Amino acid sequence: MKPKVIAASVVVVVFIVFGAYSFLDSNLEYTNIEGAMKKGKKVQLVGTWNRDKDATFDPRTSTFTFYLIDDQGRECKVVLDGAAPNNFELASSVVAKGRFTTDGTFEASELLTKCPSKYEAEAAEVAKTG
Amino acid sequence: MIGGLLLKLAFLACLLSILSYAQSYRTGRSVYLTLGRVFYHGTVAAIILVAALLLYLILTHQFQFTYVWSYSSRDLPLPLLISTFYAGQEGSFMLWALFTSFIGIALLRYTQRHGSEQTVMAVFGTITLMLLLMLIVKSPFTYVWETWSGEVASGFVPAEGRGLNPLLQNYWMVIHPQVLFSGFAAMGVPYAFAVSALIRREYQSWIRPATPWLVFGVLVLGLGIMLGGYWAYETLGWGGYWGWDPVENSSLVPWIVAAATIHTTLIQRKSGSFVRTNLALSILCFLAVLYSTFLTRSGVLGDTSVHSFVDPGMWVYWLLVGTILVFGGGAALLLLRRWKDVPVAPTKHASSSREFALFLGAAALIATAILVTLGTSAPLITDVFYSAKSAVDISYYARTTLPLGIAIGVLAGLGQLLWWNRTTGAEVLASLRVPVLLAVLMTGLLIPFGLTEPLFILFVLGAVFALLSNAIVGYRIFKGNPKYMGGAVAHVGIAVMFLGFVASSEFDATETVSLPEGEPVAALGYTMTYTGYRQLEGERYAFNVAVEKGGRFRTVAPVMYFSAYNNGLIRNPDIVNLVSRDLYVAALALEEGGEGTQQDVERSSFRQGERRTLQGLAVQFLGFEIPVMQPVSASGGERTRIGVRLLVQAPGREPAVVIPYSTAERDETVDEPAHYQDGVAFSIAGVTLPDNENGSPVVEIVARQQKEGAGKGRDTLVVEATLKPLINLVWAGVIILLVGLGTTVVRRSREAHTSQSGIG
Numbered sequence: 083m084k085p086k087v088i089a090a091s092v093v094v095v096v097f098i099v100f101g102a103y104s105f106l107d108s109n110l111e112y113t114n115i116e117g118a119m120k121k122g123k124k125v126q127l128v129g130t131w132n133r134d135k136d137a138t139f140d141p142r143t144s145t146f147t148f149y150l151i152d153d154q155g156r157e158c159k160v161v162l163d164g165a166a167p168n169n170f171e172l173a174s175s176v177v178a179k180g181r182f183t184t185d186g187t188f189e190a191s192e193l194l195t196k197c198p199s200k201y202e203a204e205a206a207e208v209a210k211t212g
Numbered sequence: 213m214i215g216g217l218l219l220k221l222a223f224l225a226c227l228l229s230i231l232s233y234a235q236s237y238r239t240g241r242s243v244y245l246t247l248g249r250v251f252y253h254g255t256v257a258a259i260i261l262v263a264a265l266l267l268y269l270i271l272t273h274q275f276q277f278t279y280v281w282s283y284s285s286r287d288l289p290l291p292l293l294i295s296t297f298y299a300g301q302e303g304s305f306m307l308w309a310l311f312t313s314f315i316g317i318a319l320l321r322y323t324q325r326h327g328s329e330q331t332v333m334a335v336f337g338t339i340t341l342m343l344l345l346m347l348i349v350k351s352p353f354t355y356v357w358e359t360w361s362g363e364v365a366s367g368f369v370p371a372e373g374r375g376l377n378p379l380l381q382n383y384w385m386v387i388h389p390q391v392l393f394s395g396f397a398a399m400g401v402p403y404a405f406a407v408s409a410l411i412r413r414e415y416q417s418w419i420r421p422a423t424p425w426l427v428f429g430v431l432v433l434g435l436g437i438m439l440g441g442y443w444a445y446e447t448l449g450w451g452g453y454w455g456w457d458p459v460e461n462s463s464l465v466p467w468i469v470a471a472a473t474i475h476t477t478l479i480q481r482k483s484g485s486f487v488r489t490n491l492a493l494s495i496l497c498f499l500a501v502l503y504s505t506f507l508t509r510s511g512v513l514g515d516t517s518v519h520s521f522v523d524p525g526m527w528v529y530w531l532l533v534g535t536i537l538v539f540g541g542g543a544a545l546l547l548l549r550r551w552k553d554v555p556v557a558p559t560k561h562a563s564s565s566r567e568f569a570l571f572l573g574a575a576a577l578i579a580t581a582i583l584v585t586l587g588t589s590a591p592l593i594t595d596v597f598y599s600a601k602s603a604v605d606i607s608y609y610a611r612t613t614l615p616l617g618i619a620i621g622v623l624a625g626l627g628q629l630l631w632w633n634r635t636t637g638a639e640v641l642a643s644l645r646v647p648v649l650l651a652v653l654m655t656g657l658l659i660p661f662g663l664t665e666p667l668f669i670l671f672v673l674g675a676v677f678a679l680l681s682n683a684i685v686g687y688r689i690f691k692g693n694p695k696y697m698g699g700a701v702a703h704v705g706i707a708v709m710f711l712g713f714v715a716s717s718e719f720d721a722t723e724t725v726s727l728p729e730g731e732p733v734a735a736l737g738y739t740m741t742y743t744g745y746r747q748l749e750g751e752r753y754a755f756n757v758a759v760e761k762g763g764r765f766r767t768v769a770p771v772m773y774f775s776a777y778n779n780g781l782i783r784n785p786d787i788v789n790l791v792s793r794d795l796y797v798a799a800l801a802l803e804e805g806g807e808g809t810q811q812d813v814e815r816s817s818f819r820q821g822e823r824r825t826l827q828g829l830a831v832q833f834l835g836f837e838i839p840v841m842q843p844v845s846a847s848g849g850e851r852t853r854i855g856v857r858l859l860v861q862a863p864g865r866e867p868a869v870v871i872p873y874s875t876a877e878r879d880e881t882v883d884e885p886a887h888y889q890d891g892v893a894f895s896i897a898g899v900t901l902p903d904n905e906n907g908s909p910v911v912e913i914v915a916r917q918q919k920e921g922a923g924k925g926r927d928t929l930v931v932e933a934t935l936k937p938l939i940n941l942v943w944a945g946v947i948i949l950l951v952g953l954g955t956t957v958v959r960r961s962r963e964a965h966t967s968q969s970g971i972g
Contacts, residue, residue, distance in 0.1 A: 166801065
């Protein structure tokens, strides 16, 4: 009985530590450029894209490059693996998931765009369908 | 108006039914029992009427109702129009209530035969009552002028609805939610049985009648999850069948908890132990459903998911929280009050007994459920600790569930080889020898094929071991009594599914490929050529990509279009289904060619022998080129490939014969343009056959002027191509699992039937 209890306790403790560690380690923080650089690991970088600079897709490397401005007004180059989401043009703000490389480029694996949502209906819309 | 009234009537009848059943249990007077039944039937009748009314309003386009206006429109085909019934929150609660009431009626008849009717139906009635309350608070029968009071004039009837989200507009929408909500409704039954057992202090006899319902719930919910996964994979273009999205996770967790409960109730049936565990887990099955409803319906996940979660307002939020507190808190209090009262079986299970393996298996499943819940709840947890919402990276789920998956595989194999209560060490070793040796051998054979990661080797080893031992045991049972083989079959299914998970998600290869129009590009061992797009109904476009490997042509046509509804791009991938793998192609973007592309296209119609000038070239239509060997169609359908022989000559240059081809399969056509001296590309735009025998066919030829330099003047389609090896194992595994569960439902309901007056 005793060794069983000990074994069970060990399993439970290992499980809790493993779960808690994995959770904290996988948690993707929402942050700005300064925070992302300090962190060094994968984060979610929030900002708006600089419409004065080029946002281009390179078919040879299949990467999309644009410049992001964060809430502190800092700017960085973001290279996304893949094509831009096509509502990129309309996006009021963007969230890039990825990390900074040593040369100060943010390498993103995923790009989410936040658009003015249409899910919640407005009274004006009802009137329009009248 | 009448809808709201009916809902309130149903609520009242349900409340009276619960009270009558309770009174009948307390006093034992049969008049209350009759009243309880009558009122419950009344509740169900009212719910059916309400549902029929909502359906009627949708079918007759009564857009003055906010719900009808919000999700439907006149242009929807009938099946999709019907499916708008549950496209929004109010309607999906309605669907849930409807299925709960159907199950309630079945449960009433069932408990009437098997006993415990008063308490089980009183508890199940509270679930019905909760759903009705939700519907009264957020009614689908609100008028637009009530929703936007002051902004929309009273009595205003919109001429057209806002329509159904294009993401939902396909056949999966017609079937998936129904199955899922049937599963959710079924999960209420084990809860009702467990709470009823606590009220009655009858801790053993409830297991037998509750088991078929529990397994049925796992079967239906499992089917619902699978349909959802296939929907996500085949149409939504999430890149796979499982994305660990909160919506998916929240249906998975109740399923895992219920699957664990099947295992622990099995121990109680055999040895009378694990009584408290079974009571707690049966309660937890339904609480998991409620918690997942809270996560996905209350708006708490907010911006942290790809899904848009509508904030339903404070009322619904607190009602959902209250529901969890009432159902969870009530059951927990009752369980604690009875804790000491519950008999503890004196038998202790040896570590080499089937009971112990079942317990460990259930523990591993519960641990998995906890980890998935933890990850899904991340936005809530981080909100509390960091006061900023953030989600976990998707990789969290794979790395935490993988070690548990290894344990589950090993235990699923081991459990079958051990005997109840009495396996000696020698017996264990003897039965383990064959499956273990074979599993090690087979896994070892996979290592040279790239299976090198230690955790994945162990995972595959566990799954192969589970597959073999369950196949061996299953075959033995099959020779004895096939009705008893449900468990073995279900575990074979799990093992096959596990192998499919590893193959399709760890050995998949993804490439983002840029395909300039008409130019073959090699990717993933295939040659892909973008051959142009065609417009489907509405403003939707399909992008034809010819895929070739080893002389076999196939066409994929992923769809991509801008949806004004979502204010974004909608992508539907296309898949080449092969036995050993899927080639999954999703369009990512269309890079428009340089200026002047439109002007560089010229077209003309030819009869045989006629000459025209296209792009400054002299072009003569010589005749058709029909290959003797017509390519074999993948689907076995009609497929024709024809070419057009053109004699092309530039001024002062050598003439050359250029043969563009066109392959037609059912309603799809794939073009293979041909070039004249690497310049102008010719393709067949159409062939018109003559009306009578004497006429001659007319071909329409398009000539595109190519410019020097890569991609200049041409459109470039960017696709994401993924090769998913052995993905069919996933679907096969799920189907085998469901067959196994079905066999078990039949077996357990027969057992419950034959021992209706018997002991547990």
